[in-house]
Amino acid sequence: MSTNKTHILIVEDEAPLVELLRYNLERAGYRVSAAGDGEAAMRAIDEDRPDLVLLDWMLPLMSGIEVCRQLRRAPGTANIPIILLTARGEEHDRVRGLDAGADDYVSKPFSPAELIARIRAVLRRIRPALADEVLSYADLTMDLVQHRVTRQGKPVHLGPTEFRLLRHFMEHPGRVFTREQLLDSVWGRDVYIEARTVDVHIRRLRVALNVEGQPDLIRTVRAAGYALDAQGG
Incomplete structure (x- = not known):
């Protein structure tokens, strides 16, 4: 798909949260797509490569950690920035997520403003050409x-x-x-x-x-x- 907007894929099985995220991300100027489980996420990434993935830890069919590992193992997706979304707040869980290849980690509940700021920070650090200047x-x-x-x-x-x-x-x-x-x-x-x-x-x-x-x-x-x-x- 031809567009100049940064493309964010939301991988989350809670429909109300997907719609909340979509609304706020589109307001912030991003192009947004969504997948409801890990397998659908892998297909979506093959069909339309995102610039960043918001990835829920607990997913049907394939966990967020496994999606993260698979993306990091494949040369074509190894460098896609990944932010894990999860209710797991303990330090060892955060470490597991980062060890699996996530670039950042946001615990639920979170504010949309905080999440968007984290997205911008990750893009600035990892994909500077995509980063906002504001x-x-x-x-x-x-x-x-x-x-x-x-x-x-x-x-x-x-x-x-x-x-x-x-x-x-x-x-x-x-x-x-x-x-x-x-x-x-x-x-x-x-x-x-x-x-x-x-x-x-x-x-x-x-x-x-x-x-x-x-x-x-x-x-x-x-x-x-x-x-x-x-x-x-």
Whole structure:
């Protein structure tokens, strides 16, 4: 099929969830197809190769893990990005999914906004040519080309470090990062900076984002670190 839109295949047997995902993904500008079981997914991928697969763990006929393994074994599909969707939240299950070849892992229930942000992050990392040049989360938008951030359509003025910090959060929404992880990712491993410096820049980022009293999108997790989370806190 000839189209410039990034094609996402949803492999999920719960029809209401498929329709919810389809609605939100099409609104975000993606072309969407769906398969209700593992065998149908393999046929669909043969007929119309997707750019990314959203793959439920628990499927009829063939499990999501087995679909993932088969895709990774075949040269023609080995590089298709895969995000596993599952109610399994324990660490050993996440490890199994990643070991089978998944690129990311989203536990149910999840928000469509978080899932779309994860999709964009995976595409940016694995298939850069397909990646959007605009990141979105909740009411935040970041234009990576024009180096602009808006919230509810109004400009947000950030310094270079706060911009990089926010970009990192928007590429990994909902994930908690320690100060040390943020230092490595945002400042670089070869730069020696006190971990408390992160707190200063988080504070500046919060002030810039919440200039009109909007809900705080940066969640502080005591004794752990920080996350971008629409629930705030």
